[in-house]
Amino acid sequence: MYEIVIIGAGAAGLSAASTAIMQKPDTKILILERGNKCGRKLSASGNGKCNLTNSFFEKDCYFSNNLSFIEQFVDDNSPNDVIAFFEKCGLLVYEKDGYYYPLSDMARQVTDRLLNICASHRVVIEYDKCVLGIEPTDNFKSYLVKTTDNEYKCRKVIIATGSNSYPGLGGTECGYELIKNMDIDMTEIFPVLIPVYVDDDKLSIAQGVRINAEVTLDFGDKKIRERGQVQINNNNLSGIAIMNLSCYLPKIEQALLKDCFYIDYLPYMSWDKLKSYIKNQCLDDICDNILSVLEGIFPSKFAKYLLDKLNIDSQIITAKITEKQINKITSYIKKMRYTPLPQYDNEKSQASLGGVNIDEICADSYETRKYEGVYIVGEALDITGKCGGYNLTFAILSGIKAAQNALDNL
Ligand SMILES: Cc1cc2nc3c(=O)[nH]c(=O)nc-3n(C[C@H](O)[C@H](O)[C@H](O)COP(=O)(O)OP(=O)(O)OC[C@H]3O[C@@H](n4cnc5c(N)ncnc54)[C@H](O)[C@@H]3O)c2cc1C
Incomplete structure (x- = not known):
């Protein structure tokens, strides 16, 4: 019997496994991964450089239907926790304008480092194993984790199945299906951190141009400002400021979308x-x-x-x-001024808004309320960060927290 089974070998799952094995090297851990590779999003993140965390760490950097959970997460954690974790793993980071990257500037090395820690402590990783169900046994003291062709008995389960965003890098609905089958409630899911398609037939004239601008979302009595790069494409806008803006759009009523945002293309001059x-x-x-x-x-x-x-x-x-x-x-x-079009590109979405309803978990341990010893971490949960390292920060820190709690209660 395994002590911990981790479902999903992304940033959250690998951080959980590394934490548990560094803390207690003889822990029997199994990772079940649906694909044939580990950490595909992690290895592609930050344009291949991996933006791990950010020195600007405020509640406004996250979105969730549960605002008190964001507050608690931001109060209880800091970017230094991510930096300290990687130092412990033997991977140094550097900071540029508040953004943290591995010293190597190579996202792949972050994945490899976590994999090396797992491999050197005999964590078992099984590939091409899609988990379909988790069944409690011994009155919730252990679980049977079921894949298409096998089942594994264990004491604790950490679900780190991510979201359905960016299917080209392994984003999938499989995790959501597994969670829904366990009768765990999920909020509505929207693709975010995506280019925003706009109603502007002249846009293609400026295709390829990048400008440091200020984007203001102006709807109802709300005004939200984002500064950063705006890239003009054939029929959409992208760049950090626009990708962040895309996180607000799904929740805006259709009637308020007309001309709902404007760009100041020269914010440094009145x-x-x-x-x-x-x-x-x-x-x-x-x-x-x-x-x-x-x-x-x-x-x-x-x-x-x-x-x-x-x-x-x-x-x-x-x-x-x-x-x-x-x-x-x-x-x-x-x-x-621009009007966004209702055209959402899940293929290019770097995150999903929504996920497991936060009420289903204990916010300090990520343990599910319905299944003692089963945890849910990372992007599968209803918390989404802006561009800037916030999603990896959450995936990593939630993975660490769940692993520590699972070990403490083995
Ligand atoms: C192109 C791109 C660039 C990004 N850049 C950054 C960045 O620079 N900084 C940042 O903070 N964030 C970035 N992100 C977001 C960040 O990568 C993700 O939020 C983070 O990797 C999520 O980690 P996770 O472990 O929760 O999920 P994932 O990394 O998606 O891992 C989930 C794993 O679970 C597996 N799985 C799913 N269902 C099952 C199942 N039923 N059984 C078994 N296995 C299953 C999947 O195959 C996958 O390997 C980027 C995302 C993309 C797509």
Whole structure:
């Protein structure tokens, strides 16, 4: 009989296994993984560099239907816990602008490090094993974990099955089905941290442009601001600021979506300053035409996009530009409004909003209330982080906490 069976070999499952085995090296642990590889999302995270955590760690960095759980998680934990865990694992990290990465800048090495710890302590990993059910035996003192072709007896079970986001990296519904079969309640799931499709037929003119901007979501009486990179694509916007914005959209009523967000493409310059800059450039007669003035501020493709949207001839000579046109150009740069389209790309989604209802678990141990000794951790739960290392932080720290609790109660 195994002492702990961990279902899913992602960031949460591997952190749980490494914690348990470092704390008590003779623990009998089995990891059952549905795919033929471990840590596929972890190894691809942060564009292959793995953004592990972030020095800015506030409740606003997370989303859940259970706000008090977010508060408790943020109060009880810190990015230093993630850094300390990896130091213990023998992996150093570095910080850049608050974002933490492994020193190697290679996400794959994070997965390999956790796998090495497991392998050197004889943690058993079985691949191509999709867990279909977990049955209590001995009056909830042990469990039978059932796959398509086998069953395994154990004392404790840690469910770390992740979400259905990004199927190309192993995102799957299988974990949700397993959890629902156990009569554990789940909240509605939405793909988030995705590009946002918008109602703008001129967007393709600026395709490929990246600008550091400020995005404001403005609906009802709420205003939410995100600063960061905005990337313009053929028919959608992406980049960190937009991906974060995508976390709010699923909960906004359809009627409030029209023009619900705007972008300030030059957040570091006030409206007045920008207007007088453009006006002076036109008066100075240094640039031949208005396009050339705007090309001094933005990439050429973006300058063309702006003028096309405003229906202003890009070749119009600066002397002929009117005050009204300068006002319009300034206003568009400072506050370009967009309407998101109901087009959600689960294929590219870096996380899922929603998951196991937090009321189903004890918030300090991640043990389920219905099944003593069964824990649920990581992205399978109804807590989602913004871009910036918050999802890995949660997956890792919840995995650690559950493993410690399971060991303490073996
Ligand atoms: C492209 C991309 C980039 C990202 N970059 C970052 C980043 O830089 N920083 C950050 O914080 N977050 C990032 N994320 C999010 C982060 O990777 C995830 O939130 C995190 O990996 C989730 O860990 P997890 O262990 O909960 O789930 P997963 O890593 O998804 O692991 C779940 C595992 O369970 C297995 N499984 C599922 N069901 C079953 C079953 N029934 N039986 C057996 N096995 C099962 C799956 O095959 C999978 O291996 C990124 C995500 C993506 C897709």
